[in-house]
Structure formats: structure tokens, C-alpha cells
Amino acid sequence: MLVVKNLTVKRGARVTLHDISLTLAAGETLAVVGESGAGKSTLIGAILGLIAPSSGAVTWNGKPTGDIRPALVMQEPRAAFNPTMSLHRSVMEPVVAQNMTLPVGRLERLCKGLEIPVEMLHRRPTEVSIGQAQRVGILRALIASSPLVLFDEPLSALDATTQKHTAQLISDLQKEEGFAALIVTHDLGYAVAHADQIAVLKAGRIEELCGSADFAQAPQTPYGKTLRDAAITLGALEAAE
């Protein structure tokens, strides 16, 4: 279980995360929503162990998160791959880096779940569509069986239909694999449909942390309500009856 306890991150004099506490159990999904500059990416950096907290701690089952090597799915699928390497080599990097042996059939099984033809992995990132590239990005994140997978705006580069299809594939694989997913997103529709909990981040603080269905029904804070109403205006959520 991921436990973030009283996490504060300072950059110079500026406090970018202020006393953040949250938990995320294996198999569960937490969506972190909020405007640009709210501290969403800093939170991901701190959980990955790339940004040192000024105070507080981030642990997985009591140990530092760095020990379990959380996986990350990045926002821009094409930029996330080395353009000179085949997709297959990029996908295998976490396996090679951790010096592990891949169980027989794991790559094929994940490819099937993500609707990636295995032959496609011999192409380079520029030779596949952006939706396919993002599915390969997810494949790379899952291949080494990390118990915690972080998604930084995984769907924002995709079109509306592909977004929903990809989100469904992630959810289905999560049921099989049982990883904990922390998803940073702008899209409240996605958060409400696929996450168990929603954390609303504003100016480095958690404004609201609750179940996703409760949030869609009745946000508790004014800022939560503003976000919910904006999602309705943009057609991402339907107005409550």
C-alpha cells in the first residue's frame, strides 16, 4: 500500500506541496485532478523518489517507494520513447535494467490485453499511430510487474474515442494484474468513470479527497464544485439529474 504522509516539498522559498497525506491500496485507482501548477507533477516526482521531500514521507508497505521501482506512463507517447530504438528495445529496458527474467508468455499476454500486435514492436516510435504509441507506453510500464503504476495525463494526446478505449484496457489489465494506479488527469470524466478515489489538488494542498462517485454527485468544496461544473460545460460529465 502506498502511504504518503504529511508530504511537504519546497523548491527554494516556494512550497510546491503542502502537507499532503493520502493512501492507495493495491488494485485501487486514485485520480489526482487540479489546474496547471497545482503540484500534480511534483507529487509524481516525489512518489517516484526523484524529488526529495522537505518533510514527511512516501512509502510502499513501509519501505521507500524507490525500492519497488514504480512505473510511469508519460503524457506524450512519442516523446517518451527513444526515436532511434525499436519499440521492443524500449519496452524491454525495465526488464534489462532490473536484471529480471520475464515469465514465458508475459509479453504476448500483455500485448493481447493492450491490443498491440507483437510484430508492431519491431517498428520505431514514429512508425506507429499516437494511440498505439501510448498503448506501448503502458506496456512498458506494466512489463516488469511493478506494484505501483503512475500515469501522468495518459490520455490527453489521444482523441475522444481512443481515450475511452485505452482507459478501458487499463482498467481491465489492472483487474488482472492488481497494480495500484495513481492517475494525474485534467479530465474529470475519466477520473469519475475509472478511479475509486479522487484527490483535488490546488496550489499544493489537497482541497478534497473522496470517493469518485460522491465527488460527481456532490463536491464538498467550492473549488471542487467549480471543477465539476467546468467538466459539465465541456461535456466530460453529465449534469446530475
Added chain:
Amino acid sequence: MTLSVTGLSAVRSGRMILFPTSVDIPPRARIGLVGSSGSGKSTLGHALIDDLRKQGHSVAHVPQSPDEALDPLRSMAFHWREAEVALGLAPGSADQETLFHALDIAGGDLRKRPWGWSRCRLLRFAISMALSGQPVLIVFDDPTSALDPVVAAATMDLLNTFLTEQETAMILITHDLGLAAQHVESLLLLDQGRLVEEGPTQQVLEAPQTQAAKDLAAHRNWMSLPC
């Protein structure tokens, strides 16, 4: 006056990316140009703008990202003046105050370069530049995708309010039928470079005829997915 274009097509590298397409745009119309990535939406948008400008109409275009609209080395005042020159207006004749007020960016420091303004305000500045020539049509290429939901929604609301008081028609280019459903009256649906379906928004949403329209309609909302 109804604007119309007929038989617009486009070829790139020998491949037909837009098959001959005709569109009529009545005054004050709110039209959504929708389709998945690569369906030819932006191509049709550009072809339509070119053709209407050749016919002598004033048509404004707001690109997807404000970065494309503004030069990072020039002040905001320079951009405004440049827009006036391009439109053949005398200095200060465009009603900057009203537009800035309508889009809620009044009081911004025009001596600053674009990077001194927030992204949201930049997009609103680009929209007010586009509206300064009192165009008969304004084409928005996925205006909200570069913004946070809160500011995107507020920008769409401000724009809707402003446009209701004007004769200006609007074309909204987007892959998101959910967004289009909230803001336009009729839809043009493109698939692989062809206009495959058109009609009032409600009709396309409730009784889509083609497979492309059925896909988009089924995926327009996160809560009502067909799975």
C-alpha cells in the same frame, strides 16, 4: 447572408486527405466539425477559411494553441497592431476595450511579451484579435484542448455570450462530441477525409446513421460507454 463553399478537396503527398466537400454556413450558425484524429477536420477548416477569404469574406481563425498565434519576441501591443494592419484598420479603431472586457482580460499589460501572460489569457487575447475585424465567421480549432478545464469552460462561456450578441457564425473543430454537444446546433462529421454525416446536433447524437457517427456518439461521454 449564408456563406457557402463547394467542392473543397485536398491532396498531400499524392494521397487524397479531403474528398470534395461542400458546406453552407447560415448567419449566426454554430457548427461543430467533428471526427477522430486524422479524419480531415483541420484540413477542411483551413480549406474553408482560404476559400471564403478568396470570396472576399472576413473569416477569423483561432489556432489550437496560442503559441502558434503569437511571436515570443514581440509585445502584446505589437501583435494587436499587426492584426489591425492585416485587417486594414486604422490604429486603435478596433474596439479593444469591449473585446477585452467581454473575454475578461481587461487590464492586461500589453507591453509584455506573450510569455509574460498566462496561457489562458493568451488564448483569450488570440480570440479577441480574431474578433477585432468583426468577422462573419470564426473558426476555432480545438480551442480548449490546451487549457485547464476550469479556464476552458469559462472561455467557452464568455465566447458564447459574446457571440450571441453578434452576427458572427462559429465553427468549432473538435474530436470530442461531448464538447460539441454543449456548444453547437449542428454537426458535420468527417471520417477519413469524407463528410459522412451532417444534421442537427441532437439528431446526430440520438440517431447516428453511419458507423463513424455511432462510434463518436457512443464514446461522447465517460459515463455512458457501451461496455
